Amino acid sequence: GQNIDQPTEMTATEGAIVQINCTYQTSGFNGLFWYQQHAGEAPTFLSYNVLDGLEEKGRFSSFLSRSKGYSYLLLKELQMKDSASYLCAVRDSNYQLIWGAGTKLIIKP
Amino acid sequence: GAVVSQHPSRVICKSGTSVKIECRSLDFQATTMFWYRQFPKQSLMLMATSNEGSKATYEQGVEKDKFLINHASLTLSTLTVTSAHPEDSSFYICSAFRGTMNTEAFFGQGTRLTVV
Numbered sequence: 001g002q003n004i005d006q007p008t009e010m011t012a013t014e015g016a017i018v019q020i021n022c023t024y025q026t027s028g029f030n031g032l033f034w035y036q037q038h039a040g041e042a043p044t045f046l047s048y049n050v051l052d053g054l055e056e057k058g059r060f061s062s063f064l065s066r067s068k069g070y071s072y073l074l075l076k077e078l079q080m081k082d083s084a085s086y087l088c089a090v091r092d093s094n095y096q097l098i099w100g101a102g103t104k105l106i107i108k109p
Numbered sequence: 110g111a112v113v114s115q116h117p118s119r120v121i122c123k124s125g126t127s128v129k130i131e132c133r134s135l136d137f138q139a140t141t142m143f144w145y146r147q148f149p150k151q152s153l154m155l156m157a158t159s160n161e162g163s164k165a166t167y168e169q170g171v172e173k174d175k176f177l178i179n180h181a182s183l184t185l186s187t188l189t190v191t192s193a194h195p196e197d198s199s200f201y202i203c204s205a206f207r208g209t210m211n212t213e214a215f216f217g218q219g220t221r222l223t224v225v
Binding site: 033035045100102 | 115143151152153154155158200202214215216217218219221
């Protein structure tokens with residue numbers, strides 16, 4: 001079966017760095033996405049990785065290792081507004097998005 | 110700004126009535142749109158894939174006659190929840206990919222449906 005695993009919840013301090021991991025097992029691979037979702041709102045696109053390596057976008061970076069079925073989202077200089085759920089999703093061979101359950105990130109002052 | 114617009118953002122309806130939710134791509138054409146449902150504290154569940162000019166593809170367990178999808182143009186897909194029941198209360202979200210490489214997926218704002 002297809003499976004996306006990510007931690008349920010993480011806590012970090014304002015101004016610090018946090019890494020959210022995602023491991024996946026899917027039928028084929030056509031890219032991995034990270035989304036941010038605030039409570040009661042729709043997800044917001046953060047990043048897309050299809051090749052191995054690190055993609056950097058401001059305070060957010062995303063890494064992919066296809067051989068390991070592994071990705072992480074790195075958030076630097078954490079701000080209170082970064083408190084949200086972070087969803088990892090993999091697009092499989094049928095171009096369907098397979099979603100992780102999301103990681104709730106709690107930022108403390 | 111938003112590239113996928115969904116309307117309405119919130120709706121309360123009586124049990125047994127129907128509700129239509131619209132999803133529009135604002136500055137690009139989307140031959141395919143996706144409809145999701147999300148229950149509290151759970152991840153997104155794909156309900157159906159909406160294809161412009163043809164029938165939608167429904168996921169297993171999703172009732173086609175209850176969740177009617179119409180994708181009449183390259184920028185508009187609609188989801189109609191027919192004969193709504195309280196258990197249909199949920200957060201419904203549409204999305205579409207933008208870009209020739211289909212690398213950017215954007216979501217509508219979501220619709221909070223409450224059936225009373």
